[in-house]
Amino acid sequence: MGTASLLSTMDVARFVADGFLRFDSVVPTELNEAAMLELEHLRRFAPFEGDPLRPRSGTPLADCWPPGSAIRRIFDLPVVAGAIRSLVGTTPVYDHQFCHHIPAGSTRAQDLHCDAAVDSFDPTFDIQVFYFPHAVPVGAGGTRFVPGSHLRVVHENSVARYQHVVGERFYAGEPGTVLIFHHGLWHAGQANPSAHDRWMFKVRLNPDGSQVRQWDTTDYDDVVFGNWDHMFATMEHGRPTVASELRRSHRWTAGGQDRLDIIERVHLWRYLADDPDFDVDWYHTRTERRARLVDGTA
Amino acid sequence: MTARQQVLQLYTSNSAVSSNVVAWAFHDGTSGRGPGLPEADDGAPPYGTGVEALEDGWRLLQMSALVDPIEGSERRSSYLRYELLLERMVDLDGPSSHGRLRP
Numbered sequence: 450m451g452t453a454s455l456l457s458t459m460d461v462a463r464f465v466a467d468g469f470l471r472f473d474s475v476v477p478t479e480l481n482e483a484a485m486l487e488l489e490h491l492r493r494f495a496p497f498e499g500d501p502l503r504p505r506s507g508t509p510l511a512d513c514w515p516p517g518s519a520i521r522r523i524f525d526l527p528v529v530a531g532a533i534r535s536l537v538g539t540t541p542v543y544d545h546q547f548c549h550h551i552p553a554g555s556t557r558a559q560d561l562h563c564d565a566a567v568d569s570f571d572p573t574f575d576i577q578v579f580y581f582p583h584a585v586p587v588g589a590g591g592t593r594f595v596p597g598s599h600l601r602v603v604h605e606n607s608v609a610r611y612q613h614v615v616g617e618r619f620y621a622g623e624p625g626t627v628l629i630f631h632h633g634l635w636h637a638g639q640a641n642p643s644a645h646d647r648w649m650f651k652v653r654l655n656p657d658g659s660q661v662r663q664w665d666t667t668d669y670d671d672v673v674f675g676n677w678d679h680m681f682a683t684m685e686h687g688r689p690t691v692a693s694e695l696r697r698s699h700r701w702t703a704g705g706q707d708r709l710d711i712i713e714r715v716h717l718w719r720y721l722a723d724d725p726d727f728d729v730d731w732y733h734t735r736t737e738r739r740a741r742l743v744d745g746t747a
Numbered sequence: 748m749t750a751r752q753q754v755l756q757l758y759t760s761n762s763a764v765s766s767n768v769v770a771w772a773f774h775d776g777t778s779g780r781g782p783g784l785p786e787a788d789d790g791a792p793p794y795g796t797g798v799e800a801l802e803d804g805w806r807l808l809q810m811s812a813l814v815d816p817i818e819g820s821e822r823r824s825s826y827l828r829y830e831l832l833l834e835r836m837v838d839l840d841g842p843s844s845h846g847r848l849r850p
Contacts, residue, residue, distance in 0.1 A: 570823070601824050610756065611827065612772035615792060701769040701827075704760040709824040 453531035455665035458672050461535060461721065462694040465714050468599030468634040475528045476625030481582045483519035488582065488648055491548040508543045510654060520650070523580060523627075532629055535664035536576050537656040544575060544653035551590070551641040551648075559637040560609030561593070564653065567604035568633060572720035573656065574599075575632040580650045583624050589647065590639035591620030592628075597699035599631035600713040608635055616700030661723045676728035691718065692729045708732065749839040750849055751776040755784075755805055757797055758827040762813060764797035770827055781837035781846040797831045804848055805833040 456470075464470050476484070487502055496503055502520065504513040510533070514521040523529060533541060551557075564577065585591040595617045598608075619639065620628065630636065632653065641647045662669075678684045678692040685692065695714045698707040712732045719727050728734045741747035758770035771792050773784055784793035785803070794800040801807060809832040841847025 601826070603825050608826065610772055611758070611770045613790075613792070614770040615768070615790065617790070702760075703769075704767060706760075706824055706828065709822055712822050713824060 452527050453534045454527040455531045455663075456535035457665055457667070458669045458691065459689055459694065461664050462672070462691040462718070464536065464629075464631065465717050465721070466694050466697050467596045467699075468631040469594065469596065470532060470629045471622075472528055472532065472627045472629075474623045474625045475526060475627055476523050476580070476582070478624065480519055480522055481624045484523060484580070484582050484650070485648065487519050488548050488550075488650055491546075491650075492550045503546070504543045506542075506544055509657070510541045510543055513543050524578075524652075529578070529627055532627075533576065533578070533654060536574075536629065536660070537654055538658045538660050538663050540656075540658040541654040542657045544655050546650065546652045549638055549649040549651065550646060551638065552646050553641055553644050555641045558590075558640045560606045561595070561611050561614075561635050561637045562606035562608065563598070563603060563633050563635050565605065565632075567602060570602060572717045573660065574717075575653055575655050577630040577632060577634075578652045578654065579620075579628040579630065580652075581620070581622060581624070581626045581628075582648055582650070583645075585621050585647060586643065587619075587621040589621065589643040589645075590641045591622070591647075592636055592649065593617060593619050593639050594630070594634055594636040595701065596634075597702060597710060598635040599633035600710065600717065601633070601635075603635075611635075614701045660721060662721070673722070673724075673727070676726050676731070676734050678729060679731045681730070695729050748849075750836050751781065751839060751846075753777060753781055753835050753837060755800060755833040755835075757792070757794065757800060757831040757833065759797055759829045759831060762811070762829050764801070764807070764810065764831060766829070767796060768792040768794055777837050777839060777846055780839055782848065797833075800831070800833055805835050808832045808834055 460470065491502055494500070501515045502518065510524065514524070579592065595614050672689060673691045674685050678690070680696060695718060696711055702710055711729055715727060715729050715733055719725055753776060754774040756772040757768050759766040760769050775781060787793055794803065811828060811830045836849040837846040838849045839846050
């Protein structure tokens with residue numbers, strides 16, 4: 450793998466809150482053009498053993514795709530390699546890939562779903578890298594996704610009945626843009642009302658080693674405080690903090706279920722930061738303190 | 748008379764019918780021959796609350812039950828909890844080119 454431009458602590462906090470990160474136009478034009486040829490190859494030929502552009506599940510990411518291939522070079526870009534390393538550690542393995550090709554004028558849209566089946570309740574997670582080799586204009590049917598949905602444990606397309614969610618996004622962007630999703634993020638490919646075919650290449654990666662503090666922690670002590678950070682008591686304010694990021698509501702959860710979402714985010718942050726005492730707004734701490742009264746450890 | 752059903756699912760921010768709509772789905776048994784939903788700005792729901800839908804003639808058929816928390820998963824989040832299921836019947840033989848709402 451190439452050199453890595455690691456995420457910051459606040460970048461990772463944003464991922465924990467939103468379930469995705471976006472990197473606009475990080476793949477240069479010549480690589481996008483070369484990648485299109487490889488994507489057309491992948492789309493044209495069915496999977497078969499021995500195609501070097503189709504790694505086996507379980508292959509270390511570092512060994513996927515031939516050196517010099519466009520896909521390999523994209524994953525070696527410092528910003529892409531750094532984001533991957535920051536989220537799934539130094540030894541991620543390949544799960545699968547899929548090349549989405551939606552012809553111009555296609556009216557078929559996927560139902561809202563998450564990949565791939567109902568998942569475990571533990572905080573470990575995979576990532577899905579979505580690479581867009583060409584421009585997707587607003588209204589051209591780019592991937593629909595629901596920020597903040599990733600920690601809701603649901604089964605695949607059991608969320609299909611939600612035709613519209615307030616605050617959902619439809620991807621639009623310049624060539625060479627990369628999105629990285631938490632595996633649980635609700636999303637759906639859309640119809641393509643434009644006059645141009647639409648392409649997107651997705652790769653799912655599993656962690657195979659520690660996910661703890663794999664990012665650039667230079668800013669850590671400036672943005673992470675004790676479990677006392679409580680919006681109805683005393684909190685750090687006037688500057689970005691991990692707590693302020695994790696308590697941020699999404700429009701579809703505001704005023705209702707968002708406190709449960711914050712509790713889940715703190716659960717994930719404790720795992721990522723290996724900080725079992727971290728909290729936001731005292732949700733975990735108050736019940737943990739009372740539990741000690743019951744089990745006699747207070 | 749040819750009557751067809753339109754179904755509207757509204758998901759609200761809490762169990763009150765008057766709370767904010769956060770998601771929705773529309774199923775049109777008239778295949779587009781009946782009235783549509785009110786147009787809204789840029790991703791906003793067709794009705795701000797369930798009550799607004801009632802005021803526009805929708806009939807409430809069902810709302811989500813309040814389910815006891817289950818010990819061990821009482822803090823888990825998954826689906827949208829508060830669903831309002833509404834309908835209206837449309838008479839396709841009515842005088843309007845977009846059908847006529849049936850009382």
